[in-house]
Amino acid sequence: MSAAIVGARETEMVGVIPDKSAIELHAEAARAALADAGLTKDDIDGVLCAGQSPVAVAEYLGITPTYIDGTSVGGCSFMIHVRHAAAAIAAGLCTTALVTHGESGRSRVGMGGFGQSPQMLGSQFESPYGVAGPPTRFTLPFLRHMHEYGTTHEQLASVAVATRRWAETNPRAMMREPITVDDVLNSRIIAYPFHLLECCLVTDGGGALVVVSAERAKDFPKKPVYVLGTGESSEHSMISQMHDFTESRAFKVSGASAFAEAGIERSDIDHAMFYDAFAHTPMFALEALGFVGKGESGPFFEEMRTAPGGDFPLNTNGGGLSYTHTGMYGMFAIQESVRQLRGEAANQLPGVRTSIAHGVGGMFHAAGTLILTNDERA
C-alpha cells in the first residue's frame, strides 16, 4: 500500500443547510479535514473534487495546486479521487491531496442546473419517455432481478429496514424512527416496485479527505487509515444500455481490482459501506463484489445479516437511505469507513481492521471501490 488517509471530516451539519452554498460546503468540509490532519491550506498541493470544478475549489480555498483532478462521474467520484490521489502521490505529482465534496442537494443553493442539451444521447433516447431523474431510471433493472432470481418485495424492503436500524442509534442521521418491512411496503409507491422508503434521502452537506503517502502517515495526529486496494470502472451513460440488468459490470470490475490490489479475501472484510441510492444498489454490490453468489442477496438481507448484531455490518451510519444523501453520497460512505477504522463511529464496531467502501456513479454508470485498513502491517 502506498497511501493513507490522515484527515477526514464531514460538514458540522448534514441534512438541511439553507444558509450555505455548495462550494462553501466543499470549503467547510475541507477546512475541517485540514484541521483534523493538523495541516493548513498551504500544505495542500493536490485538489480533487466533483460537482464543483477543482479550479473553483482551489481558488475558493486559496490553494495553488500542482495536481488537479475533476473526475465527476457521480457518487463514486470520491472513491476514484482517493485512488487517483494515491497514484499521483506515488508518481510524485503531488504530496498532500485534498478530496472535497459539497452539495446543496436539498436546498439547491449555489448549484448548477439540471438542464441538458436535447442533442445529448440521453435526451434523445431516454428523456422522451418520462424519466424524471434517478427514481425512474436507477430502479429500472430491479424487476429483471426479481424475475431471474425470485427476489421479493419483502427482501428489497429489508434493505431499508436493516439500514434504518443503524440510523436509529446515530444522532446525526436524518431518519431515526424504527420501521418494519410492512412500513416500507405501505409507504407511497414512487416507481413500482420501489416505495418511498426504498429511495434515498435528498439532503445538504459535505465531506473532505486528506491523502498522503503511507510513509508519512504517522506524522499526523489521527490514527492513519491506509489505502489497501482500489478500483474503478464505467459501463454506460444510459441505463437502458446496461449489459445485464441483474448485475453491474462496473461494480464487478472495480471490486475485483480492489481485492486483487489488496491481496485479501472477502472473508477478511470486517465492515462494509455499499452506496445505497435505492434499496437494490447494495444488493447488486453484495453480489458483484463476490460476498454472495449471483441472485443470493435477497435472502441475505431478509435474514438481517447486515443489521446491528448481524455478521455483515453494512452502512453503519444509516446509509443514503436514512443518514444523509446529498446527491453524490460516496464521500459519506468513505467517512464512515474511516471513522470505523479510527474507532470514532457513532455505531462503533469492535475490532475493525478492514473496511470496504464501494460507490456507484449515476445509474450504475460507474463504480469506485476502496479497501481500507488501520493495520500498518497489512
Added chain:
Amino acid sequence: MPKRPLPQPTPETQEFWDGARRHELRLQRCNACGRAYFFPRPFCPRCASDDVGWFTASGKARLYSYVISHRPAPGFKDDVPYVIAVVELEEGPRMMTNIVGVEPKPENLPIDLPLQVTWERQSDEITLPLFEPSGGAP
C-alpha cells in the same frame, strides 16, 4: 406545445429519427460481426468495424424490465401512472420506451411479455417508438 421533452437529432442519429417519422424502426448492423446494435454510431461498438449499415427492424420485442412511474415527469402530468420500460428487440439491441395499450398494472406486465412497436407523433420532426402487447403468450 409538445407534451414531452423531445430529442434533437444529431448527424449520427438522424436516420433513426427520419425512419421513426415514416414508422420504420431503423437500426444498424455490423457487416463484420453480424450484430445489430443501438444507439446509432457510425461503427460497431462490439468489434469496432466501420463496415456497418442501416436496416429496418421487425418492431417485435419482449419486455426486458420496467417501472411504473407515479412521478409526473414534464409532459406526463395527465398520464400518471405510466410505464417506463426497456425492451429487447427481436434483433438483439435494447431500448427505452413506454408501454401503451394496457392498463399500467404489474399483473398486466409480466417480464418477457411479447410486444410490438407502435408510433406516436409528437411534432413535424419527431415521432416516438412506443410498444404495446402483441397478444401472444410471454
